[in-house]
Amino acid sequence: MWKRLAVAAVSVCLAAPAFAGTVKIGLMAPLTGAWASEGQEMKQIVELLAEELNAKGGVNGQTVEVVVEDDGGDPRTASLAAQRLSTQGVVAVIGTYGSSVTEASQGIYDEAEILQVANGSTAVRLTEKGLKLFFRTCPRDDEQGRVAAQTIQKLGFKKVAVLHDNTSYAKGLAEEAKGLLEKAGVEIAFFDALTPGEQDYTTILTKLRAAGPEAVFFTGYYPEAGLLLRQKKEMGWDVPFIGGDATNNPDLVK
DSSP states (O other): OHHHHHHHHHGGGGGSOTTSSEEEEEEEEOOSSTTHHHHHHHHHHHHHHHHHHHHTTOBTTBEEEEEEEEOTTOHHHHHHHHHHHTTTTEEEEEOOSSHHHHHHHHHHHHHTTOEEEESSOOOGGGGSSOOTTEEESSOOHHHHHHHHHHHHHHTTOSEEEEEEOSSHHHHHHHHHHHHHHHHTTOEEEEEEEOOTTOSOOHHHHHHHHHHOOSEEEEOSOHHHHHHHHHHHHHTTOOOOEEEOGGGOSGGGGO
16 A cells, blocks of 8 residues: 555656756654654665665656655654645655544645645545545555454444544544444444553453453554453453554564
8 A cells, every 4th residue: 555655646746847856755654653663664665665766767757855854653743744844845655654644734835835645644524624635545445454354244233342542543433333323223332432542451451351242352553452352361351343544554463
């Protein structure tokens, strides 16, 4: 997905005027913080693609330069990073990861008339604002919620717990899935949120267990998912655990 994302943004350079020797593409990503593995992977692939393009003569004879800003996976930091990138002559920006973080940068890039291609940002409202220069490469929460609800039904679960983390992405996905599951007759035994970044989730796991679900659907991110899985195992609770797309990361098993 990262390569498709990079190609989408770099292709904008094909229409860039050929009056300069360099075409700048911005990359805003969480290079530090809880989502650093995602951000570092984004950086590696975008820079590799730029190298490949430049080895073939660049774009319209121009060298592609990647200008990188770290948003730390934090909306406030993302706003500052977007302000910096918007003054550095970039024709497009790739990023970022996380709906709330992306949302903090949208208005800044739109005002500066800079195309933005986001990844890992699924909140429905991001593409409901009428921003003509904003694009994303992943399905919205309503689509993911539909698929999640269908999957849970196909697995035969009749009583499910839904847990999110109050972020824009996770809460949106949880609410979409909950509504669709209830319409399908699936009982929602538990619906609540944890606090991201904590080191002990045994209290909320105890509440989840007491609700008696046949499965747990967690819509948050992989750092919390990994801890939940480990502590669930330590409790001796062998209940199926289903994650959203933000749990799809190799670091989950570490």
